[in-house]
Amino acid sequence: MVSIEEAQRAILQEITPLQTEKVSVFQGLNRVTPEDHIAPWDIPPADNSAMDGFTFDYAGLTDNRLDVVGFLAAGEVRTAPLLPGEAVKIMTGAPLPPGCDTVVPIEDVEDHQDWIRLKAVKAGNHVRLRGEDIREGEVVIPAGSLLRPQEIGMLSAMGCTSLAVYRRARVAILSTGDELLEPGSTPAPGKLINSNSYSLAAQVIDAGGEPLLLGIAADTLESTKEKILAGLNADFVVITGGVSVGDRDFVKAAIESLGGEITFWKVNMKPGKPLAFATLEGKPVFALPGNPVAAMVSFELFVRPSLLKAMGHRNILRPVVKAELCEPVANKGGRPHLVRGLVSRAGEGYRVSSTGDQSSGRLSSLILGNGLIKLPPESRYAAGESVEVLLLDRGFEMGQLT
């Protein structure tokens, strides 16, 4: 039985980047560019005023008095040079006339319309120099960068209106089991509502991918094969349930009879031991356990990093922090246990408590929490001891204004 880390390595080894697509600069947000973005010109393109004020040649200053010989609005250009002792009123963003090197803001001037008296001045102040932000030919955004709002702004400043990014991963999602009904159906004895398709779809969207719902496969080899085949239109196939040792567990058999190669089956972890990874017609196929919590936790550990890698991301694993236990916890079992926990800040560190009953069918254990406490096999911790916690979301670290 492979460990969590071995399984992650084995899976990620099989994941290659998706193709790229051209999108408008907007749609590039939170995606990864496969190309170096090189400045086509200096930014700013010319020395210009950083303030509304007056510009002149500092070297030509004899006293603190200057004659105002013109007005230069933003967007306007003056090519005629100034004489020593002359100034031009200039608006923010307007290029400095030839010979000018200093701007004094309106606030620092006594304004007599035709002439001004400088209250304070420093050579070269309040000028944005040509190329001070970016020089022509510079690699401003290297290949492999994640595009945040500031990169979108910079690309726009470089005149970019569309660019290549890695395609969003399309992820086919299949639930299996004759006991399942879709939400919206009338509940019936012996039946359960299919929630895995929707929690997994949300996890796909959250990772930046596009879910493709395949519905529910009946507990037959034929139905399972047919649905998996339909999923091969996508980039990834994620299946839940039907991967155990039961008489009605057809997922492994279906993958194999379609020619898929199973890399491993069963991971040494709790929740979520029955987990198979396969490649089928070159597509990664994940067969996750059917229990709601086990399915979501397995997605977190194995599918999410794979989707991120395929979409060009380098940082693909959730952060792991140390947290102080609020109460004693123990893992009596022989497998590493990922206990759902509620993490909060404690000074500059973290504290964590268990979300109660850890049954792998109990979705509330995830609703009440925001992290996974990693407990090694047969381990026991007292309150106040430090444990490792994988953070699923970090909303708890944001502030409220009261």
Added chain:
Amino acid sequence: MVSIEEAQRAILQEITPLQTEKVSVFQGLNRVTPEDHIAPWDIPPADNSAMDGFTFDYAGLTDNRLDVVGFLAAGEVRTAPLLPGEAVKIMTGAPLPPGCDTVVPIEDVEDHQDWIRLKAVKAGNHVRLRGEDIREGEVVIPAGSLLRPQEIGMLSAMGCTSLAVYRRARVAILSTGDELLEPGSTPAPGKLINSNSYSLAAQVIDAGGEPLLLGIAADTLESTKEKILAGLNADFVVITGGVSVGDRDFVKAAIESLGGEITFWKVNMKPGKPLAFATLEGKPVFALPGNPVAAMVSFELFVRPSLLKAMGHRNILRPVVKAELCEPVANKGGRPHLVRGLVSRAGEGYRVSSTGDQSSGRLSSLILGNGLIKLPPESRYAAGESVEVLLLDRGFEMGQLT
């Protein structure tokens, strides 16, 4: 001049929640629900098997041998009770027949088809009890909850296919200035490419809002008024540039002549002093500075929390952490300085260094960083000292698998 915190308070006081809309359960991801979601039934709806195995009445066990008298697939129901010493083969998810209380997994059994020998058994094991996750009538997801993938899964398990969430904030974005050209235009002397509209639009999307680009207002009162009026179709108006004291700064005048009330003008901060907040026909209007960095930083501090509040979020402020300085920094000025910094992990804490030249036109200072170091006026810190840093993004805390 108001402080950053006073400005935030004054603004947020004016922000009320947007209306709600009905969306499919999917589209609720990362949004906030205004309603309590109450369980319509017990989850699970009946005692059922957590494993593929055999079920029986533990009290009726006399030795470790049981006769197998039936097979119960998931989705099937057996109403006939068992006799003591009898077992039924049962698949994961199938409801226990009347009188049965224990499941023993296939792995823990010697299977002789007609009868089995138990290798290990514990009373009540491997059974998911009716209502053990959720009880009918329980408030499972309270009003005001942010919907993460686990909430989407739980709502689905409760049969929910659509639900109410706060509407996405529609944010009109206006750049001002005769010097501006849209990306895609041929650069011309004296002109600059408008990047603010795009970085701000990306910030709006990142906060979960919908940007509405109004383009560029010319430096006239008429053009500025006309564009602002067009923006009132949205829920928020965000303007950059034209808010200083220059002869061509028409934004304040335009807001006032349209009947808007300016709450304050100028915030004691760097970058970004000239910043006005107004309400106009009941809509919040933000007039941000025109410098690219000042515009983005002002958005972060004032617009983003407002959008989040309007969309029902409670946690609306970026996290602030303590970080150890990699090199000395100083703020010689009289205003609090938000220095763009590059934050990284250092053991269980953080370290930070400045991104270099902090000119408010230099977008690279944000590209190279991921946080804002808060330096009080006239302060000086040595390398190794601790400063407060607002984290803009936390990608740096995610792991890479090498």
